[in-house]
Amino acid sequence: MNxxxxxxxxxxxxxxxxxxxxxxxxxxxxxxxxxSCSQMRDSEVSLTELLRxxxxxxxxxxxxxxxxxxxNAVARPMRPAWSPLHLLLRPAVAVGAxxxxxxxxxxxxxxxxxxxxxxxxxxxxxxxxxxxxxxTTPFSHEPAMPVELTSDSSAGEQPGNEPR
Amino acid sequence: xPASHTSSESPxxxxxxxxxxxxxxxxxxxxxxxxxxxxxxxxxxxxxQEAFIRIYRAWRSFKPGTSFLSWVYRIVTNLHRDELRRRxxxxxxxxxxxxxxxxxxxGGRLAVQPIEEYVEGYLSEPLAKALEELSPEQRExxxxxxxxxxxxxxxxxxxxxxVGTVRSRLHRARGQLRKLVNRYMKSxx
Numbered sequence: 602m603n604x605x606x607x608x609x610x611x612x613x614x615x616x617x618x619x620x621x622x623x624x625x626x627x628x629x630x631x632x633x634x635x636x637s638c639s640q641m642r643d644s645e646v647s648l649t650e651l652l653r654x655x656x657x658x659x660x661x662x663x664x665x666x667x668x669x670x671x672x673n674a675v676a677r678p679m680r681p682a683w684s685p686l687h688l689l690l691r692p693a694v695a696v697g698a699x700x701x702x703x704x705x706x707x708x709x710x711x712x713x714x715x716x717x718x719x720x721x722x723x724x725x726x727x728x729x730x731x732x733x734x735x736x737t738t739p740f741s742h743e744p745a746m747p748v749e750l751t752s753d754s755s756a757g758e759q760p761g762n763e764p765r
Numbered sequence: 766x767p768a769s770h771t772s773s774e775s776p777x778x779x780x781x782x783x784x785x786x787x788x789x790x791x792x793x794x795x796x797x798x799x800x801x802x803x804x805x806x807x808x809x810x811x812x813x814q815e816a817f818i819r820i821y822r823a824w825r826s827f828k829p830g831t832s833f834l835s836w837v838y839r840i841v842t843n844l845h846r847d848e849l850r851r852r853x854x855x856x857x858x859x860x861x862x863x864x865x866x867x868x869x870x871x872g873g874r875l876a877v878q879p880i881e882e883y884v885e886g887y888l889s890e891p892l893a894k895a896l897e898e899l900s901p902e903q904r905e906x907x908x909x910x911x912x913x914x915x916x917x918x919x920x921x922x923x924x925x926x927x928v929g930t931v932r933s934r935l936h937r938a939r940g941q942l943r944k945l946v947n948r949y950m951k952s953x954x
Contacts (some may be wrong), residue, residue, distance in 0.1 A: 619916070648946075656801060667796065668792065671818060
């Protein structure tokens with residue numbers, strides 16, 4: 602006689618056929634000789650039977666309206682993958698999109714909104730001169746002139762600004 | 766190969782036949798599973814319809830040799846979870862009085878067995894209430910294990926978790942169900 606009583610979880614697994622073959626055989630043998638465990642098993646079995654009986658009592662046919670709904674839905678052509686482009690044609694979306702494009706064009710082109718054009722000089726040349734300037738006026742925070750740095754050596758070739 | 770039907774092309778005869786066969790063979794089971802999950806007639810109808818539309822669109826992604834019903838249940842379960850997430854409020858409504866099983870279809874209810882009479886007469890309400898009190902995850906597991914008779918592995922595939930998780934959820938859910946049924950039976954007696 603197997604004296605190891607299965608716990609309730611094991612009995613549930615046993616009922617569902619989810620124990621290993623060895624453990625299943627051991628529980629099976631134990632239930633044949635242990636009335637308290639077999640009572641517990643019966644209680645679990647009855648819960649499952651109640652659930653099934655309840656489900657059967659509630660069982661119903663698929664309503665024809667559901668079948669018709671499925672057929673109608675699949676008969677309608679699906680929206681093609683490019684269909685979001687149609688959204689752009691809607692007035693509310695189109696106005697917003699046009700405003701966004703205008704803003705990008707405007708702010709993306711410095712010539713349309715920037716101040717006086719910057720003088721383009723070579724970066725190495727600027728730093729050399731900036732070092733020299735700082736040596737003469739060390740507490741000045743103002744740049745000597747508005748500049749835009751570039752690594753392009755040809756950009757700095759302006760009259761009077763030739764790199765040394 | 767995930768080959769959903771994603772364009773405006775007409776359905777192929779194969780695809781249409783696949784859908785019709787799926788509805789014929791699994792429509793009722795799917796609808797009943799959806800109803801047990803949602804406990805609501807209207808939701809079950811919507812869920813079933815949406816599930817079959819998805820099946821139709823993804824028909825090529827079904828792998829022959831695997832359980833079709835498990836695939837369908839997986840779709841239904843996922844749709845149900847998505848819907849619950851969307852609502853984020855109490856989703857269960859009272860089942861209207863006019864939604865009795867016998868009002869649908871020509872077949873009506875199955876032949877009533879003695880135990881079903883007993884359940885209907887004495888235990889139906891406590892059991893229904895207890896099932897409603899389970900969390901959606903617990904209800905899924907209990908229904909799949911005890912009503913649909915799925916293995917733990919199948920349940921894991923359907924709900925997307927490990928066998929160990931299925932096992933522990935099922936044990937908790939059944940323990941909870943037992944307590945709730947007893948409580949409701951005491952309150953009604």
